[in-house]
Amino acid sequence: MEVISFVALAAGLIIGLGAIGACIGIGIMGSKYLESAARQPELMGELQTKMFLLAGLIDAAFIIGTGIALWFATANPFLGQIANLPK
C-alpha cells in the first residue's frame, strides 16, 4: 500500500515541479518577445518563429517528466517488483 501512495505522491511532484519551471521559463521568454516586438515591430514575424522553437525546447524536460509520471500512474512498474520480492 505504501508503494502505491509514494508513487502517487511522486507522480504529482514530478508534474508539479516540472510545470513550475516550464511556466516561469515560458513567461520570461514571452515577456522578452513582447518587449522586443514593441520596440522593433518589423522583426515580429522572424522572432515569432524562434519563439515557438524555444517554447518547444523549454517544454521538453517538463513533458518528458509528465510522460514518465503518467506512466507511473497507469502502468506502474514498481508493482511488478513487489510481486517478485522474496517472502
Place this chain on the structure above:
Amino acid sequence: MAAASGNAPTAGEYIIHHLHHLQVGKGFWTFNLDSIFWSVAMGVLGCWFLWSVARRVQAGVPGRMQAAVEFLVEMVDTQAKGIVHNAHSRKMVAPLALTVFIWIFLMNAMDLLPVDLIPAIWHVAGPAIGAPDYMRVVPTADLSVTMALSVTVLLICIYYNIKIKGGGGWVHELISAPFGAKWYLAPFNLGMQLIEFVAKTVSHGMRLFGNMYAGELIFMLIALMGGAWFTSIGLPLALGHIIAGSAWAIFHILIITLQAFVFMMLTLVYVGQAHDAH
C-alpha cells in the same frame, strides 16, 4: 484491480489495454508491428500527397493545394538556408528536413482520431486473423520510433562531421574542443563532446515521445470520462468529456505542429553544427 471475466474493464485495465503495443518477438528483438505499420502508412500517405501535387504543378496562378505545398517547401528552404551554410549539403539536408516535418506531422496527427475508433475495428478484425487484440495508432508515441528518428539524425551528423572535417580533423576536434588543445585536457574535451552528442540525441527523441505519449494518455483519460455515461454522475461527466475533449484536441493541434517543427529545426541545427568548426 482485476474485473471478473465477462464484465466491462475497470478504468485502469482500459488504460493499460490501450497502452499495449501489438508485439512479436521477445526481449531486445521485440517488434511493435502497429508502430511499424502506421509509420510506413503515414510515410506513404505523405509521399503520395506531395507527388500528386507536384505532377500537376502549373506556372501562373497556382491552385490552393499547390500554393500550400509551395508555402511549406519555401518555409523549410528558408530555415535550411539560414542554418546550414553549405549549398552542396543543403541538397540532401533540406529535403531531409521537409521529410522529417511532414512525416512527423502526419504520424502525430493520428492522435487526433477518436481513441477507440481504430482499436474497435481491430478488436473485430485482429483476432479474426489470429493477432492479439492490441493496437496503438500513434507511432510517435512509441519510444522506439522517436529514438530511431533521433539516432538517424545522429548518424547523419556523424557522416557530415567526417565528410566536412575529415576523419582526422573530426577526431582532433573531439579531443580539443571546447576546453582547448592541450594534451592534458583531451579526456575532458572528449567526455564533454560525448555527453553533448548523447544528450542531444536523447533529448531530441524523448521530447517528441513525451509530448505524444502524454497527449495520447490524456485523450484516453478524457475518453474514460465519457465512458462513465451510465453511472449516477454520468451525464455531467459525459458533457464534461465533450468539452474537455474538444479543448484538448484543439490544443493538441498546436502541439503536433509545434513538435514536428521543433524536431525539424533541431535536425537542421544539429546537422549545421556538424558543418561549423568550433
